[in-house]
Amino acid sequence: MATIWSLMESVREARTLWRTAVDQVNGRLKNSAIDDAAAERARAAIQALDLLPWDGAIKGFKAGGTISDLADWFTTDWLRTDHEEQMLELLASDLGLSDGSTSCIQNTYFVKALAEACSDPEKYRTARKFGWLRRLGASFATKDRTRLGTIANKNESHWVTLTIDCDKKAVGYGDGFRAKPSSTLREHVNWWLSEHLGMDFKWSDIPVATQKDPHSCGILGYFDLAHWFDPERFPLPQSTAASMADERIKIFLRIVERHQKKAGDFASDARDYEFTFAHSLGFGKETTESDDGESEKADTEDSPSGSEYSAQDDDSDSVSD
Incomplete structure (x- = not known):
């Protein structure tokens, strides 16, 4: 009996999240200031919410996540680690990164790993x-890799951007509040670079969008990193409330698009709906036709699962030292 009541409670909570999300989008559509493109995205989001189940795993991402978490994209809630990882995977795909690329995107665990290693x-x-x-550091020493970017969690309450450019011997730091990197972070990064490259790097601020609220650091960190990799293709967004809400809807649609490529039942149910997903709405298109990797949470001693993101579907095991 307890199990039945628990299930009913979880369904009720999921339905409430979904209803709140739809109400938020409908509220945007009632705003006379919304432009045509943003309104079209909002209507596409409502269609997607109408078809998605309230529970289950998000497919097509190594980062994983649950479908119920998708409702967070329509709120002003602080984005969690799963959200950041999904955006990093999308960015790696947009940039066409692969195992052979000189640039790489590391997941949010990277900075924590540096702290543990330095200790x-x-x-x-x-x-x-x-x-x-160690292999990542060695790849920079051999110049197989020259650029690295990631998003890091600061004090468990704020997302910031960290970049490394070996050709320029530069470490970049981006914070929407214009705060400087902590001495601890600088120590950890400098130690790791010295360990593998034996040289000093200069720290500097990278161009970032100004954060004007308490909750947009997650979405701005993604754009700041994208802008660092390719400033012409990824201009920094405006930081208005309307702009941030629209950017969150864009990311939601891209996640749903990738999910539905893996979930055949969703694609079948959606046959009679005229979806206008990311590729037809003027923002990020996938750069590969291959299916994206499923979430893998294997806990091995050799490496964290999915520590690096690319456009390729790489399910192979890491080679041990």
């Missing part, structure tokens, strides 16, 4: 759990 250098040099991080 015990001898363990870092020998432990299998750091094998992936």
